[in-house]
Amino acid sequence: MPFDAAPTATKIDCLICPIQSCLARRGSSEQAAAFGDMLAPRIALMPGRGALYRGGDRLRSVYSVRGGCIKASTYDSDGNERIRGFYLPGDLIGLDALGDGVCLATAAAVVPSQVCVAPISELRQLMSRSPEVAQRIMEQTSRELALALALSGDYTAEQRLVAFLLQMRDRMESGSVVRLPMAQRDIGSYLRLATETVCRTLKGLERRGWVSLGDRSVRILNEVKLRQIAEPVGLLHAQEPVPHAA
Amino acid sequence: MPFDAAPTATKIDCLICPIQSCLARRGSSEQAAAFGDMLAPRIALMPGRGALYRGGDRLRSVYSVRGGCIKASTYDSDGNERIRGFYLPGDLIGLDALGDGVCLATAAAVVPSQVCVAPISELRQLMSRSPEVAQRIMEQTSRELALALALSGDYTAEQRLVAFLLQMRDRMESGSVVRLPMAQRDIGSYLRLATETVCRTLKGLERRGWVSLGDRSVRILNEVKLRQIAEPVGLLHAQEPVPHAA
DNA sequence: CGTCACTTTGAGGCTAGTCAACGGCGGTGG
């Protein structure tokens, strides 16, 4: 199967790709680029066709999303899916296995997607050599933590959904139109909302003129208002406002 | 102010204490014990008397709880407290600063408490020397992560409260009577419940005979039933039950 | 003995979940 350009036309700077580390080692850039491109162990994933890996698997690699959208899920004792995160081009998946090698979640495609493979051993070397790579990984890890923390608060459906929209907008640098590749059911699973609530809340935002809805996309019309709604979700003020006493 | 024995009579094995590392270095155990005890930089904390540290502070030490109970909180933009965790004797606080040195939460006493100081530099050395200490820190970190993950699910008030009770019971090895040093308001803040809901839910458990309530303590009468209620909260099944296709 | 924080109980309301039904769309197979 040929690997065409990613569906999203955005340029992906794939810092972690083994190709890049090959490039770094070989020095000659253009030759290596062509060479690396041929060697690149990419994987194509189709939604509903099985997972990239499953929770509990021992991973020897992490993956870099090249195109599409990957979801990470866990399952409760009744088999209900709970989506833990969405990964877009440029994101790394499988980082939860960096500790003991065992991943927590199951990773599967939301839309037709491609990922690049990055052996953990190689990644560790790369991290120790390149502060840029280490930095990138730290950033993503801390972003995931912040997201989980924000999600754990008791916010209204509207607050969670708007925060999600704005966050997706920031991650894909995509002007005012946010493409949401996943189904509303998936958004609900991630945000702990019923799909009907996701739909109704979106419609409510549209009715009030903050956004306009398209086919799996949302155009942001009143960003100020949206930021205002989502503001309590994003930031954590860790300081106690008034110290009780000395 | 004298440092009496911790209110809880349980023996605290304080692996992380600087005293211990002194002991390890000096060798002579009983002499060092007395000596270390005098040098021990312990801190007494009273509830409502200010925090051990505040969110955003740059910490040069972490702390080991010796007696009492410490809460870690963040505050939203309106100044409302949100408790992120409770720490009991033997637990470490301030581990969130191990990364970049800056802590996320504010730590304050729930009841009169004592903590020991462990300079981060010394702790790092200790971790690299002693796999026991490193192990202990990993354990606590991963437990905190698991708790945060469990809390982020959408469970009923009863499920969250029962899970909290059982978890407190397991952390203090205290037979069937669980002492809850914190106010119901604090429990509610931690579990995202109104204090009225905490009270009513506890009363409901008592009415059905699963527990009996005392003064800031809960006697567990029907553990089987309670475990049954809390079961969905605890475990994450990461495997997809039925693979869609090959 | 008064104050204050905490707990308890009741009444009412709101958010979001559940259940049900329908239209649109894409794929599949006759």
Add this chain to the structure above:
DNA sequence: CCACCGCCGTTGACTAGCCTCAAAGTGACG
């Protein structure tokens, strides 16, 4: 080609769980 099916999005009606507000009881402590 069209009929059928399943998934997705949409909408309405109803319900349940929990929050809010209010008020009263309890215990600790100065």
